[in-house]
Amino acid sequence: MPDNKLPRILITGATGQVGNKTIGFLKNNNEVEIIAAVRSQEKSRQFKKKGITTVLLDFDDELTHAEALKNIDRVLIVTGYTVDMLRQSKVFLDSAKIAGVKHVVHLGACGPDNTTVAHWAWHQLVEKYIESAGFSFTHLRPETFMQNLLSYGGKRVVRDGIFNQYVENATKSWVDADDVAQVAALSLLHPELHAGKTYRMGYDAKSYDDIAEMLTKMIKKPFQYQPQSPEVFLKSMQEAGADMAYMHCVYDHYKRYAAGTIPGADETFDNFQQITGSNPVSWETFIKKHKAEFDYH
Template sequence: MQNKKITVFSATGKIGSELIGLLSAAGIQTIAVSRNPEKAIRMPCVQWVQADMSSRESLYKTMEDADSVFLLSGHSHGFVEEQSNVISVARELGIKHIVKLSSAAADKDSPFLIARVHGEVEEILRNAGITHTLLRPTGMMQNWLGELAHSVKTEGKIYDATGEGKRAYVDIRDIAEVAFRILLQPEPHAGHSYFLTGGTAVNYGEVAETISRITNQNVSFVSLNIEELRQRMQQQGKPEWVINTLLAYTQLQRDGKTATVSTDVETVLHQPARTIEDFFRDYKNAFLK
């Protein structure tokens, strides 16, 4: 197992950094790819490489002698081209397996931009002839460490327009552990798509109750309508395409279409997915006033 060599893209991001830590601790030779590797924490067995996914030429050094690749990148206007470049170069270099971090709603015919571009890349990957596994996570708990944590700390409130709609949020640490297991032993997972969720679907009223209980402070959920949330995001300076995408997913949750719970995390890890209670206990300090 230690003779494997694995390439991880977006290695300084939330999921990538968790995955790099697991690979390093296991003694796996890892090529960690980032546009800004100088910001990275140095770890045993990890070689940091700077590359731009929009440049095919810069990608060859990132996958040299690698067995498997973890494919992840930020959402940008060049998303499909960038991930397609990685897949193309991986095929040329004889990469044996690609684990792609996708979207729970991935569909090349989707009206939603993020779902559509992930669906397009999934089709490119299927047609490339490389064995692969697709990871399709739902909403990620660690996203709560941004605006939500700030409003909890400063106002004791959570603002959202999802109403009573529920989602089975997943912990990024579980996503990274699933990717880690598959990268080390990809054969049983070849051709599989895993829908990664937590074990229970919750709404933001229940999230507020959980934070209140764990932090011993009063946190309430302020239910906005869609236009109120749009105005709030505009005031925060979010780009219009980001706002439109987030509001589309907000509407789906508001309409009760995102409450599906999957056991795929437990199937791969042989242990239950982390709960929101686990998350808020571990990140308690981020939500204290």
């Protein structure tokens, strides 16, 4: 790479939660060039307004890959919630290898290396493919996103202080998507520091009853968690037209959370300070940050 050429970073999932926040962390850095991958010209407008270059990329259309990956040095790969993620990732990574991409940061899912939760394991298969292809890599494995309590599938989760989830009274490990994006950004900026690393990211263990109690105290209005059967989730996903191969896996892992049969479901990690130099967001901080969104009338 010529000395006068800035490293070019392609952000897939650029309009999504983590991809968009990663761009936010990187956009004012003058040591790299950021390129946002979008599926349509319409979605490119929000980035062009901010002076961010865009390319058209459709994971399902391999004919878009070569142009999108032209002169790209590093990639953040973020796939959707369908079983197609396996094929999409494999084909995209093959294209990235041909294009000369050096470093891949992959947004995966929870779990230790020996996880038996299906969709978590799928992400680990993608990780192994990245490694076998010879890329320099950083694997991100976030636990449950705190943002899932604000909205899920485009719908508000907490309504008039009441929210439903499908894991009984299980304690889960949580992470703010902002923290995941910050680690993604640093891994893309400094691959020499983060190459070969797998970062499990969960920093506050709470049950939904714990969170309801914290919300009640901090918002000064009553909040209540009302657990529902995982069957309710499955039916809602069917009605929403979601990819059921993937959602059956989510349904199964909700049942396992509820039964307490996911080892280490409440495990937290101490790597964030070392990676970023700051403390991860706790539930208390998250509620303060999103107080207006949790509040109701």
